[in-house]
Amino acid sequence: MMTTVDTEALRALTPGCESVAHFNHAGASLPSRAVLDTIIGHLQDEARLGPMEAALRATDCLDAVRDEAAALLGARPQEIAFGPSGSALWGAAFAALPPFAPGDRILVGRQEWGGNLATMKAEAARTGIMIETMPVREDGSVDAERLAGMIDRRVRLISLTWLPANGGLINDAAAVGRVARAAGIPYFIDAGQAVGQIPVDVAALGCDVLKAAGRKYLRGPRGTAILYVSERFLPTLRPAALDVLSAPLIDGEPKIRSDARRFETSEHAVALRLGLGRALAEARQIGIDAIRARIWSLAERLRQTLATLPGVRVLDLGQEKSGIVSFAVNGFSATAIQRELADRHINIGANGLAYTPLDMSARGLTEIARASVSYLNTEAEIDRLRETLARIMAGKD
Ligand SMILES: Cc1ncc(COP(=O)(O)O)c(C=O)c1O
Known part of the structure; x- marks a missing residue:
């Protein structure tokens, strides 16, 4: 380092x-050139050996990508899932929450990413939940003290975009986490601009879910993203879409995986994931x-x-x-x-x-x-x- x-x-x-x-x-x-070479190298292996066969040969390297992501976030490998976009992973975690009821409340930061907000608004139109903005301090950052005063038993989710897309502000995500933890409310963090740029420790943040893109400060390939779901929170989430990896049929019944890979699909771009792994390793090395x-x-x-x-x-x-x-x-x-x-x-x-x-x-x-x-x-x-x-x-x- x-x-x-x-x-x-x-x-x-x-x-x-x-x-x-x-x-x-x-x-x-x-x-980096090494990320590029990793991606191209695997695509060449796919063409030479057969795509399924090349993936099999890369099994250990793919496991190492998960280990790298977990190490960067202070998480366990079984708490990490990969996907093609941060918004898609955030949406998958949101859709897996237990059903909402009319009058349920979601509290969001003022800098909430528009994609997450669109997902929540569609849910509000369907179920009658309310989306409310958390108070901000004079400097525009979320005010965790006043947030505490908004909490009641109808609050079902707190969602914070940590580093907003539209400016240099950094929200105090750990302070929000303390409020969420004290009240036992699920807490999602959009760390799209944070991962690869500032230190991230999911335990210190107190979040249940955190997601980030591979292509931004991590310098990974486009079409890669990381989802963290805490082990304690995972059992409460039932993904809306399943496949042979996330929920293999056992005796005719889908058995949802116990780890965060319940949010992954069997089919994915292996070359890109390996490229992401290389970028993660480089970030940790620097x-x-x-x-x-x-x-x-x-x-x-x-x-x-x-x-x-x-x-x-x-x-x-x-x-x-x-x-x-x-x-x-x-x-x-x-x-x-x-x-x-x-x-x-x-x-x-x-x-x-x-x-x-x-x-x-x-x-x-x-x-x-x-x-x-x-x-x-x-x-x-x-x-x-x-x-x-x-x-x-x-x-x-
Ligand atoms: C805070 C934040 N969240 C989410 C996104 C979008 O992520 P993705 O394109 O991986 O869905 C961005 C930027 O594009 C962002 O700045």
Whole structure:
């Protein structure tokens, strides 16, 4: 494990660093050459040996991917499931909860991911449950003390997006976990932007369910995601969809697996999962503390740099901040600025209302431009982003 990140060495092992200045790690990061080789190598094995036969040969490696994911989250391997998307896994866990009744309450954070919210709203339309937003502090982060005052016996779920998609705020997910645990209420965390960026310890968070994407700060392949379900909570969840892996028929009856793989399907992209395993191992090798420290210092530098540009407004809330830097540029929509920068080989993101509807509406925002940094970025890239933005705004170039 490194105590500091060797940015130049890691960039040399990342093909994308040669061609773009990538500030879209919150959308999807750049994989290492080793991740790429792992994926391609397995696809070649599939073509050469037969796909089923290649998977059989990779059994130990696939088990190791689960061990890596568990180690990164402070979980047990049997508490980990993999799937193709974080939202799909979150939705599967939600659909597996015991049935709701009209008047049941779900408490969500103001920065709840729009995909999770869509799933909950559809359930509300079907069953008459109520979705309520947890109170926030002045800095926009969830207020766990006031949350405690909202709890009654009708609250059936607390759902928190830890690091929101639309800015640098970091919610105090552990404080929410203490309220949930004290009241015995199921607690789901969307850690889509957290895993691979900041330390994650599911026991300290006090969550029952946590999910993350492989492609973001973990630098795994697209089409991979991780679900954690605590061993104590698993028996309460009955997946809506089953197959021969999650619930083999025994004496004609489906026997739901006792571990988190009850949320997996027999068919999956083996090459991608192996690629994810490689990315997980790399993250642990670099060290999450070192990653966190490097991202924090680069993101602070980026915020300060952008703030010096007339016509640019940094929009991040929160005290403790992540690598996500949200901003607005006078005279340009977020997608226009994204396009202008892309033309100059600089990648950023642009988020609309649908991704974080509660927070955007509460703040009167319809969109944000988003530059998300990782430990792969350099100070020189930040300077280039600033200079390029200044030229675009001045109509030069
Ligand atoms: C907090 C958060 N949750 C969920 C997602 C989406 O995850 P997925 O595309 O894996 O469903 C994102 C970003 O795209 C996100 O920022």
